[in-house]
Amino acid sequence: MQLAIFGANSSTGRHLTAQALAAGHTVTAAVRRPDGFPLSDPKLQTLGVDVYDKSAVERAIAGQDAVISILGIPYGRKPVTVLSRGITHITDAMALHGVKRLVTVTSRLLAVHAPKSSGEKPLYERFMYRRVLYPILTTMGRTLYDDMVRMEHITRATDLDWTIVRPSALYNTDEVSAYHVGPPESPGLYTSRIDLAHSLLREVTDNAHVHSTVSVFTTEGVPTFRDVLKKEVMRIGSWDHK
Template structure:
């Protein structure tokens, strides 16, 4: 397939791109800093573009079979609009060029229900602190992004991972259309889930949780990383 990946130079975007190329797909990796992109392959084209530039987005989307958005920004007290503005430009470009399949990333927080089996402290103190204070502006814009996706007529899937961490290989991760138990998602697993959805049409029109169960880190390590410079 011909795939375009937005946010390709983020940790998850690089995972998606590398795995897609390894599976034999043709990939257009969209990044604002193409000179810094670490991957190369005959099946890979690196496109320098900003997702906030509708013309550049349209050029990247043209001729593709599916779009994968791994846009991500660190937590901030300032208003965040990258998710909603980016997906607006992406979906308009998809409509213009007749591209139907869209897979994008938000967060398990947006399920709006507690993780099964979680402790009282995590459910009532820690997760609300992250969702309503540390990451409030990010999650607000993720919600706006999801609403834009829902209002469109594309064949969409929104993947909602938990706390992200780095791992070397894809594990035997879990996938469900409701919130799963556990607190963490490896970026390798998230990248694999995004690619699998884009290629296989497994959960069209659904919100999908992805959860890693092997080799997960401590919760304070993940919070520290994601709150101070982490990204998708």
């Protein structure tokens, strides 16, 4: 498969790129700074792409069989448009070049941040997370999650064969585990980045959830809430955020 990955230089993106190459796929890594991309392979093409640049996005998508988007930015107070503008340029380019399969990543927090999509059930979770943690995180990341909502709406409005994947709180591990994929309201607090990457590659090749939104979360060896708070939100501790 010819596969374009937007956001390939994120932690999840590097896992995904390595897994796709190991599986024999040909990968175009669309990144903002191609000189800093650490992977190399005869089947890997690294392109410098700003998703605000429609022409650059079109060049990255021409000739592909499928596209995976892992666009994301840190929390901040300023309005965010990179996700919605990026997915607009990506989906427009896919329509232009006749590429149908799209898998994109948002967040399980949208299940509490935004009005539910048609047919989506309430998010069932422990009281502390539902009533305390999630409101704090969705307030801190309000502008980011607002743009994720716009991105999901744009994706669903296309004629593409799309799948939206919503991971839980992300953390790092070294090996793929027996993670769970299910409806958006499925309970599960944490998702390792390597599991997320594996699920994205499986979605784009198996086509099991076309025109669906799914959650993915890790079920084995998950960290404590304190670890995730320190290392992911406060960025204190040892695991790697490269």
